[in-house]
Amino acid sequence: MPKTLYDKIWNDHLVHQDDEGNALLYVDRHLVHEVTSPQAFEGLRMQGRKVRRPELTLAVPDHNVPTTDRSKGIADRQSKLQVDTLRDNCKEFGINLFDVNDKRQGIVHIIGPEQGFTQPGTVIVCGDSHTATHGAFGSLAFGIGTSEVEHVLATQTLIQKKSKNFRVNVNGNLPAGVTSKDVILKIIGTIGTAGGTGHVIEFAGDVIKNLSVEQRMTICNMTIEAGARAGLIAPDEKTIKYFENRPMSPKGENWDKAVESWKKLFSDKDAKFDKEVNINAKDIEPLVTWGTSPQDVSPITGEVPDPEKETDLDRKTAMYRSLEYMGLKPKMKISDIKVDRIFIGSCTNGRIEDLRLAASLLKGKKIASDVSAMVVPGSGLVKKQAEEEGIDKIFKNAGFQWREPGCSMCLGMNEDQLSSKERCASTSNRNFEGRQGRGGRTHLVSPGMAVAAALKGYLADVREIN
């Protein structure tokens, strides 16, 4: 029977399955960060359990770390305790840790692929919903809760039920100024934040094929924002090239064997999908979100929608609530929305290609005088690369702050936060109430659109930067 890519990886990892379809799935790669792991290690300790395969887990502190000078350590007592606890746990259980001052430290979903720890055809889990990012390499990657982190540590497996197959095809040519961030926002805007619930989404079509692997990561990263368990993209020559000579990539004879097996990772021609959606690239414009759910998208040339036109009562209530929180009026022009802050970073858009693109648009210009803007590279290695290319200087000369790597204002667990009513054009993935700081107002955008907003001081069209 023809199989989908998801079916293939799933079958490949089945340790056991009972009559009700509860499967025990083998986990090849496990990523751990400081926020969702302390209670899991504590659980192991209380039961006197060991980590079954410590070498298959990689740990990094990212959510709580300061993005300013780190030489003085972490000021916030609780953040420090969490980072210290991770260090102690890794030591006790024999887990590889990229600590705060390691130059490889960075956002968990950026360092995995960067090191070659992430690999095609593997099952990858992490106590973090954006684990979906790694699906860009053809690995089945998804977020789990802390009890499941503990389960993986103890058994190197996970109890799972199989999801349904969903394929999103994006075909055609992307118009100028439109990036993979706009593609995924368009997809979420089309199928809704619960559109993918119970499914694994495979992204296909020539637009996806033509994207670089880093751009594909942006798409898979936000799959969870459409409610799906995981996002998948079939690996190809670009994927294989990406993993050549990464520190943790297979070496020598193993490399050849791995490549051979990676080439079999695709959905068979007649494979059945439970759901399929087609998107035409020409219908995608540079997008922004206006509300507090990632599905609340509008073209930059558009208007804030009018809840009165909404027929679904729940949706109407939600829209009014969003608009009130966001401090916006129905029907106002999106380009009339004034911003206070700009954030370029996160596991969605904190990679070298994102920074290169933003810098190319910013070169020789200055940001609006009343805007405060920052760039937070996704990892220490991304930062180093950018500095070697002189990208940091372009940002700094334009008026951006150039920071140390971490999650930063994507969720504001460290001191990088919006204050109440502050409005931010952000390249991150969630615009939930309070996400970037209590009362803070988030507009999700692509890196290019973040630059446009920085230059104008308003949400602005990347196509109009000259």
Added chain:
Amino acid sequence: MQKFLKLKSIPAHIPLMNIDTDMIIPKQFLKTIKRTGLGKSLFYEMRYDESGKIIDKFILNNEPYNKSKILIAGKNFGCGSSREHAPWALLDFGIKCVISTSFADIFYNNCFNNGILPIVIDEKSIGNLASYSERKEEIDIDLEEQKISYGNNKIEFKIDPSKKKRLLEGLDNIGISLKKIPRIEEFEISLKKDKPWI
């Protein structure tokens, strides 16, 4: 994990869709290294104003809802992050059952690892239960029978048999899976042969 058998309580109704995990427990409370103590911060930004004062009109701040063990909410409850702090906060507040028309996948799974019962029912049934919440009348949940009773009415709900069993018996998943170690070892041997680079 505590067993879940029956539950009786006046339900609290929050008629919002897409209640996300940032709303259930904002990030500043994720810095804990414990599972307990999060109840007072549940729905923090809806419950307290910026100076930390209680917001009177929020339902969980009022009698009898501050003792509710059952929460009724709009669709796609628990969307957003994988943080288990969300079910921990609900549990610590005293909520052992959440009823909605739909849940986000990760949150739904996390509930079962903490002895919380998430129930999916249709829109109309939600409306019926919501009126009981408004009238401050109790409803009854019987997991064994898979029934919610209110007054003389009953609503049946579906649940995966293995998940039901785990809640009824308060089983620890890890203990169950560790019994399968021989199978895991077998898998690892063939993995080493087929994919030595893993």
